[in-house]
Amino acid sequence: MGGKAFKDDVVRINSKEEYQNLFNKQKEMFNHITNDLYLPRQLTSKTSFGDLDIILSKDYIDQVAEKLESLDYPLLITRNEITKEITYNVISYLYDNKYQVDLIFIDNSSINYAVDYLSFGDQGNISGMLLRKYSIKNSFTGLYFIYRQDNGNYKRDILIFDEYRDYLKLLDLDVQKFDEGFNTQEEVFEWITSSSFFESNIYELKKLNHKRRARDSKREYYTNFLKYLSDKDLPYESNKFLKLDMEDFKERYVECDLEYEELKQFKNKFNGFLVTNLRKLEREPLGKFMNNIRKEYSKKDIL
Numbered sequence: 001m002g003g004k005a006f007k008d009d010v011v012r013i014n015s016k017e018e019y020q021n022l023f024n025k026q027k028e029m030f031n032h033i034t035n036d037l038y039l040p041r042q043l044t045s046k047t048s049f050g051d052l053d054i055i056l057s058k059d060y061i062d063q064v065a066e067k068l069e070s071l072d073y074p075l076l077i078t079r080n081e082i083t084k085e086i087t088y089n090v091i092s093y094l095y096d097n098k099y100q101v102d103l104i105f106i107d108n109s110s111i112n113y114a115v116d117y118l119s120f121g122d123q124g125n126i127s128g129m130l131l132r133k134y135s136i137k138n139s140f141t142g143l144y145f146i147y148r149q150d151n152g153n154y155k156r157d158i159l160i161f162d163e164y165r166d167y168l169k170l171l172d173l174d175v176q177k178f179d180e181g182f183n184t185q186e187e188v189f190e191w192i193t194s195s196s197f198f199e200s201n202i203y204e205l206k207k208l209n210h211k212r213r214a215r216d217s218k219r220e221y222y223t224n225f226l227k228y229l230s231d232k233d234l235p236y237e238s239n240k241f242l243k244l245d246m247e248d249f250k251e252r253y254v255e256c257d258l259e260y261e262e263l264k265q266f267k268n269k270f271n272g273f274l275v276t277n278l279r280k281l282e283r284e285p286l287g288k289f290m291n292n293i294r295k296e297y298s299k300k301d302i303l
């Protein structure tokens with residue numbers, strides 16, 4: 001999850017027993033804070049691990065960070081330079097100065113979803129790509145519709161599902177097979193490609209945006225999936241169309257419409273162009289004036 005945060009200093013975990021022992025040592029290290037540490041499920045054939053991903057509640061992020069900072073381990077914590085607040089929900093460190101451990105901090109309500117999303121390698125990311133054309137994203141906190149306006153400058157995430165098996169059913173994937181687990185990557189690939197929504201063209205590196213292409217092209221799991229696709233005769237495109245019919249989802253969509261319309265009215269009454277004409281301010285003084293107005297008055301006051 002944290003990538004190769006420490007590059008050449010990391011020693012691979014070369015057995016399941018070593019992997020489990022390392023996890024138990026982390027539980028022991030943090031047992032005065034919490035005993036609720038979770039491991040994503042692994043392929044049963046997997047015996048070598050680049051790092052150890054552990055999921056736990058965001059409620060403990062400050063206490064865990066304080067504990068780690070008191071130890072003499074190479075450590076990666078992202079903080080705001082001014083407030084010192086932790087701004088990224090993954091903390092990476094080298095346990096025993098050789099094993100990379102990534103702690104992934106999640107809201108309590110999303111922990112089960114995160115465990116399933118991160119289980120069996122990159123299946124959560126790869127299967128979720130089948131929904132991108134519908135402006136739906138799968139993440140370790142849930143399945144979301146991405147509400148967009150103003151050419152993407154205004155975006156809101158609308159939760160569709162916070163239960164992973166609901167997501168699997170939506171994609172027409174075999175839930176029982178997921179619960180039973182997978183032995184090899186190829187089994188996971190066969191399972192993903194069994195979806196009636198599957199289409200191979202979306203995985204071509206040239207079809208990805210720059211950020212995803214740079215990231216996924218370096219992932220061994222993803223490149224293995226591309227190799228699997230090149231050896232199989234699979235649908236290039238899918239003719240099946242996704243339909244969502246959920247009252248809560250529709251209600252939240254309408255709320256986003258109203259929020260966006262309110263924002264447009266607000267910007268029509270309060271924007272840099274109007275303030276420049278009225279107050280003859282530019283650049284830094286203009287920015288300070290507008291920030292002071294935003295602090296002093298709410299949108300409702302201005303509207």
